[in-house]
Amino acid sequence: MFGRKGGLFADGKPTLAQCDPEFIDLFSRFAYDEVVHEPGANHPDLDDPTRSxxxxxxxxxxxxxDAYGMLLPVALRSGVTPVQAKEIVYQAVAYLGFGRVLPFLNLTNDILVDQGVDLPLEGQSTTTTETRAAAGERAQIGIFGERMRGFAASGPEETRHINKWLADNCFGDYYTRGGLDVRRREMITLCFLAAQGGCEPQLTSHAAANMRVGNEKAFLIAVVSQCMPYIGYPRTLNAIRCINEAAAKAR
Incomplete structure (x- = not known):
């Protein structure tokens, strides 16, 4: 999937390989060789596109x-489609917010255009304003179980609108879209939560949801392990703890 790449800068600026050759060699050997080929950090379902x-x-x-801008072209070469790349960015809005995702949407568009992809891509929405709430509840039930039936109208009155938005917006607007199946949508949600940190209750919940839709514990640990070079050890260990807690509760 990955080759050793040092060029993060363009427009005549020196590359990292020129400025920091020792670091680039160290990081590349670890992230693009040792991590990728480590047996304990792999799984039969973790092919190159899924890892990407x-x-x-x-x-x-x-x-x-910066790293996203460097690795998106690599991901596209590994088999990630433009639609899949866009769907990852779109779904991130529900978990990170528009303010933090907008730079990545602009960067994705720039890279796709540079690669000769015609924009906009074919639409992936499968709901309307009239059907999104019911479709979102069906998605929630399919992922989390029957306890989510009626969730949109539950909870204290002053915060009930958040539960409604989770059903019709987070799940009705995003999870029902084409381009990614539910297993991959839950996988990327786990990655969003693990990477930003401070979301351990939600991370544990989505680790359990991943297992419900077929992403077993060993697969999730492999996913987090592959992402470790990009988020560091503390958030990786926190994510693995949440996965273990979810697995223990599921027994």
Whole structure:
């Protein structure tokens, strides 16, 4: 999937390979060789496109725009489609907010245009303003179970609108879109949450949801392991703890 790349700068500026050759060699050997080929950090379901999607989601979650700009072209070469790349960015808005995602949307558009992709891409929405709430609830039930039936109208009155938005916006607007199946959508959600940190309750919940839709514990640990070079050890270990907690509760 990855080759050793040192060129982060253009327009006549020196590359990292020129300015920091020792670091580039160290990081490249670890992230693009040792991590990729480590047996304990791999899984049969973790092919190159899936690994690339997890890393892209992680870079958005950690606000790693420079690294994202370097690795999106690599991800496209590895088999990630333009539609899949866009869907990762779109879904990030629900978990990171528009303010943090807009730079990545602009960067994605720039890179796709540079690669000769015609924009806009074919639309992926499957709902309307009239159907999104019901479709979102169906998605929630399918992912989290029957306890989500009626969730949109539950909770204290002063915060009930958040539950409604989770159903019709987060799940009705995003999870029902084409381009990514539910297993990959839950995987990238786990990556968004692990990368930004401070979301451990939600991370544990979505680790459990991942397992419900078929992303087993070993797969999730492999995903987080592949993303470790981009988020560091503390957030990686926090994510693994949340995955272990979710697995223990599921027994």
């Amino acid at each position: 999607m997890a890393i892209l989601a992680t870079l958005i979650g950690s606000q790693g725009a």
